[in-house]
Amino acid sequence: MESLTFEYRGGVPIESPRIPVIAGVVGSGNLEILLEAEGPADHCTIVVVTAAAGFGAIWQAVMDDFVARHKPGGVRLSINDVGATPAVVSLRLEQAWDAFQGGSA
Amino acid sequence: MNGDWSRAARSREGRVARGMIAGGGRIVSRKKIIELLEAVIEPGDRVCIEGNNQKQADFLSKSLAATDPAKVRELHLVQSVLALPSHVDLIERGQVARIDFSFSGPQAGRLAKLVEGGRIQIGAIHTYLELFGRYFIDLTPQVALIAAQMADAEGNLYTGPNTEDTPAIVEATAFKNGLVIAQVNQIVDKLPRVDIPAGWVNFVVQAPTPHYVEPLFTRDPAQISEIQVLMAMMAIKGIYAEYGITRLNHGIGFDTAAIELLLPTYAAELGLRGKICTHWALNPHPTLIPAIEAGFVKSVHCFGSEVGMEPYVAARPDIFFVGADGSMRSNRAFSQTAGHYACDLFIGSTLQIDLAGNSSTATKGRIAGFGGAPNMGADARGRRHASPAWLKAGSEDARNTGMPRGRKLVVQTVETFREHMEPAFVERLDAWEVGESAGMALPPVMIYGDDVSHIITEEGIANLLLCRTAEEREQAIRGVAGYTQVGLARDRRAVENLRDRGIVRRPEDLGINPRLATRDLLAARSIKDLVRASGGLYDPPKRFRNW
Numbered sequence: 001m002e003s004l005t006f007e008y009r010g011g012v013p014i015e016s017p018r019i020p021v022i023a024g025v026v027g028s029g030n031l032e033i034l035l036e037a038e039g040p041a042d043h044c045t046i047v048v049v050t051a052a053a054g055f056g057a058i059w060q061a062v063m064d065d066f067v068a069r070h071k072p073g074g075v076r077l078s079i080n081d082v083g084a085t086p087a088v089v090s091l092r093l094e095q096a097w098d099a100f101q102g103g104s105a
Numbered sequence: 106m107n108g109d110w111s112r113a114a115r116s117r118e119g120r121v122a123r124g125m126i127a128g129g130g131r132i133v134s135r136k137k138i139i140e141l142l143e144a145v146i147e148p149g150d151r152v153c154i155e156g157n158n159q160k161q162a163d164f165l166s167k168s169l170a171a172t173d174p175a176k177v178r179e180l181h182l183v184q185s186v187l188a189l190p191s192h193v194d195l196i197e198r199g200q201v202a203r204i205d206f207s208f209s210g211p212q213a214g215r216l217a218k219l220v221e222g223g224r225i226q227i228g229a230i231h232t233y234l235e236l237f238g239r240y241f242i243d244l245t246p247q248v249a250l251i252a253a254q255m256a257d258a259e260g261n262l263y264t265g266p267n268t269e270d271t272p273a274i275v276e277a278t279a280f281k282n283g284l285v286i287a288q289v290n291q292i293v294d295k296l297p298r299v300d301i302p303a304g305w306v307n308f309v310v311q312a313p314t315p316h317y318v319e320p321l322f323t324r325d326p327a328q329i330s331e332i333q334v335l336m337a338m339m340a341i342k343g344i345y346a347e348y349g350i351t352r353l354n355h356g357i358g359f360d361t362a363a364i365e366l367l368l369p370t371y372a373a374e375l376g377l378r379g380k381i382c383t384h385w386a387l388n389p390h391p392t393l394i395p396a397i398e399a400g401f402v403k404s405v406h407c408f409g410s411e412v413g414m415e416p417y418v419a420a421r422p423d424i425f426f427v428g429a430d431g432s433m434r435s436n437r438a439f440s441q442t443a444g445h446y447a448c449d450l451f452i453g454s455t456l457q458i459d460l461a462g463n464s465s466t467a468t469k470g471r472i473a474g475f476g477g478a479p480n481m482g483a484d485a486r487g488r489r490h491a492s493p494a495w496l497k498a499g500s501e502d503a504r505n506t507g508m509p510r511g512r513k514l515v516v517q518t519v520e521t522f523r524e525h526m527e528p529a530f531v532e533r534l535d536a537w538e539v540g541e542s543a544g545m546a547l548p549p550v551m552i553y554g555d556d557v558s559h560i561i562t563e564e565g566i567a568n569l570l571l572c573r574t575a576e577e578r579e580q581a582i583r584g585v586a587g588y589t590q591v592g593l594a595r596d597r598r599a600v601e602n603l604r605d606r607g608i609v610r611r612p613e614d615l616g617i618n619p620r621l622a623t624r625d626l627l628a629a630r631s632i633k634d635l636v637r638a639s640g641g642l643y644d645p646p647k648r649f650r651n652w
Contacts, residue, residue, distance in 0.1 A: 058588045085522040086588040087332045087563035091619055098620050
């Protein structure tokens with residue numbers, strides 16, 4: 001198990017209030033993402049607990065891209081990962097963000 | 106000249122005469138099979154033990170590996186696969202001097218050790234078509250040990266749906282003074298049809314158990330991931346629809362199974378029924394059933410059969426190549442030829458792709474071979490007939506300057522990371538090291554980069570045809586290589602430039618929303634769904650039944 005935390009600033013504050021959403025499942029090769037409104041309005045905090053240690057640089061790159069794409073502000077993501085590939089992580093992030101925005105996941 | 110032009114013919118007569126004595130006749134009792142093999146095989150003979158990744162002459166192979174090494178020795182094996190333990194046993198027993206083959210699959214590790222230990226010399230590792238070709242030039246078998254379903258008392262053979270390599274092997278052997286020995290599952294009074302005439306067969310033995318057949322092409326839809334669905338959507342919309350691909354071959358795997366299962370749903374919604382995927386060189390993939398039932402498919406020619414698909418195939422003679430007796434006839438040599446020359450597209454997965462687009466499935470410590478993929482996954486430079494897809498690809502090919510010509514589409518579809526975070530994109534293929542340690546003349550590359558037209562990953566499609574320089578090509582590949590080291594080292598500005606020119610296309614550039622890539626799009630989500638789609642005709646092997 002490895003725990004990683006990523007902090008971003010300069011996000012666009014989300015329109016509140018928002019209902020927390022969960023995307024994905026805890027299962028082999030998959031992950032679960034909890035996305036909720038929390039923290040200062042331009043902050044985004046991402047906490048990853050992953051079963052596969054040693055991939056911090058890749059997580060960083062995936063999260064950088066996600067944050068650059070959506071500029072989340074006042075948001076916290078909690079991720080439980082069971083060895084998902086970056087492709088799956090990105091897809092789940094998009095699904096979670098979409099649901100959070102009120103779209104259809 | 107000495108005027109003696111029939112030495113080989115007399116040698117065959119001698120072998121047949123010795124075999125008749127040792128085997129007690131043309132139909133040989135299984136108890137006498139070892140004696141028969143010892144009587145007819147001479148030291149240094151080229152021997153073909155029939156087998157592919159599907160059916161296997163397993164009884165004859167086991168029997169050969171039980172012969173006296175003092176009598177049966179210095180053999181030169183010339184055969185499609187070294188896949189059975191008995192194939193490698195024969196080598197370990199010191200009865201084989203040299204092997205020429207195509208594929209070793211499950212025995213790849215044992216084979217690598219034997220080569221490294223100097224126990225065996227590899228002539229060459231071929232594609233199936235190359236090896237079949239050499240059967241008619243310089244590697245004609247002196248003895249072929251083949252597998253058929255049934256024989257009659259005269260020695261006519263019925264090979265049925267799993268005809269596979271038999272015609273190519275027997276044609277070469279029987280007409281060049283060789284000896285053909287067949288193992289059959291059954292000896293019957295009357296065959297459903299004659300696939301190999303008795304005059305081409307010297308001895309027949311009924312095996313104690315039916316010849317082994319591997320259900321190699323069955324993929325359980327339950328294991329298809331959303332990423333594979335996404336990549337299948339990109340293949341259909343970004344390549345099949347754009348080029349109007351009607352004639353094609355699919356490699357084996359979950360990526361291509363996903364495409365097959367998206368035809369009746371996603372492709373149909375795009376209005377592509379009748380416009381794509383009508384004519385196939387393909388084994389009877391169970392995952393093609395929903396597309397066939399939805400009227401997508403007009404014709405399928407098969408390399409071999411697939412366990413459990415026989416009743417379904419027999420009930421769809423408008424689609425498959427079926428004999429007057431009602432059962433399918435496959436033929437690997439012809440289907441490989443069709444895949445190479447008559448198809449506009451090949452798509453398949455791989456293990457590693459380098460910066461030039463070369464791909465390989467060779468990994469350290471294993472000599473796995475090639476099978477048929479390189480012939481499918483290669484531009485057919487000798488092709489002359491035109492089709493809209495072939496012409497469009499040719500018009501895009503930056504290397505086609507001056508004389509206009511067409512181009513086959515060769516597509517590699519890979520998730521950027523495989524299981525256990527193994528990157529699919531690498532700076533240097535493991536094939537280099539495998540080639541060196543096995544003393545091969547060349548690194549074992551499955552598909553050469555200059556044959557690849559497109560690479561699909563979850564990140565998008567790279568169109569390599571449109572790349573004008575090696576640098577553009579490298580950046581196009583990096584541009585879809587995701588978060589692998591190769592992908593992270595991309596020149597972002599160069600990749601965006603390629604994207605502006607349509608060389609790199611993201612899902613959104615294709616009008617595809619990745620969030621809609623769910624398993625709900627699959628026309629079947631389980632083996633049971635496939636059985637249902639077939640109207641109960643598909644009879645899956647036990648290991649795929651989980652209900």
